[in-house]
Amino acid sequence: AEVGAVNMTIPNALIRGAVGGEALLSVRYSSFSLDLPVIKWQLQREKAVTVVQSIGTDIIGTLRPEYQDRILxxxxxxxxxxxxxxxxxxxxxxEISITDDIFTGEGSITLTVDGRVRNSSV
Structure with a gap:
């Protein structure tokens, strides 16, 4: 029997962005399963913050307010x-997991956001 595993690659583990711009955290995965993957993105903090969880491209659950309308x-x-x-x-x-597969694909990407804000009225 074939052991199912999600094979994931991250072309660029260091991403730079600027305030107001956008960042593409790029991953690719392969699997023998035809099922849609469950994709979970978390931001490392003292306690990990779930940024988004989706089945394929369909976001499941409610996004945290700070990510509303900012995620694809x-x-x-x-x-x-x-x-x-x-x-x-x-x-x-x-983390990318598929029901049929025993092993989950996991990886990390570091995003650096440069703050080029001239007038900061907070």
Whole structure:
């Protein structure tokens, strides 16, 4: 019997973005299963913050308010963050799992957000 595993590759583990811009956290995965993957992105903090969880491109659950209307998940697992904020800076863990597969694909991408804000009226 074939041992099912999700094989995931991350073409670029270091991403730079600027406040107000966008960042593409790019991943690719392969699997023998035809089932849609469950894709989970988390931002590493003292306690990991779930950025988004989806089945294929369909987001499941409710997004945290700070991510509303700023996120897009692609079929290959890639995450697009719009309208970057300084708080988006950090290391993102991605996990791709498929029901039929025993092993889950996991990886990390570090996003650096440069704050080129001239007038900061907070």
């Amino acid at each position: 998940v692609f079929e290959n697992g890639t995450l697009l963050l719009h309208n970057l904020r300084l708080s988006d800076d950090g290391t993102y863990d991605v």
